[in-house]
Amino acid sequence: EVHLVESGGGLVQPGGSLRLSCAASGFTFSSYAMSWVRQAPGKGLEWVSAISGSGSSTYFADSLKGRFTISRDNSKNTLYLHINSLRAEDTAVYHCAKSHMYSYYMDVWGKGTTVTVSS
């Protein structure tokens, strides 16, 4: 069974940094693009970033370029999201999602990890 489990969330002070992880299982991880999607409390879904299966190509939401870094370790079947200079508006549940191989919609989602930015 395909499974995605996020970790690394927590309470962080403004200006701090955080690395989120997403452990994948049940599929050939290196063959699929992966994304991060976040959802602020009471708000809609916001696509954050994506990375190709090899890790050679990365993409970011226009408003988030510069503070976010996406990476993956295919030997560990793990996806990462590093966030710098955290702001209150980064408070959200962060989901990782697997893209379908041919159409890049997100066919499998993790339950998410919660990031709270507050002093």
Added chain:
Amino acid sequence: AIQLTQYPSSLSASVGDRVTIACRASQDINNDLAWYQQKPGTAPKVLIHDASSLESGVPSRFSGSGSGTDFTLTISSLQPEDFATYYCQQFNSYPLDFGQGTRLEIK
């Protein structure tokens, strides 16, 4: 970036009703559109991909149509478990933005 406008933002309906949610893209995205359902406290779930293809395991009362810039999600006969929030998403080009969401509530 391609903008998606989803409407209505909220909708009240009764069990058994037929409902339609619309999503308009700011430019031609062919049929590169997916629809997701999200219930409170849970991850989104894909219902429709490639504008009109039903994801495996999704009930046939869900259907999608459209191509180019105008798309719709239809639920033919609402069931109690369908009350949720629905999002469209384009995957034609990055960034893979979502629509604003449609909250479907019980009348």
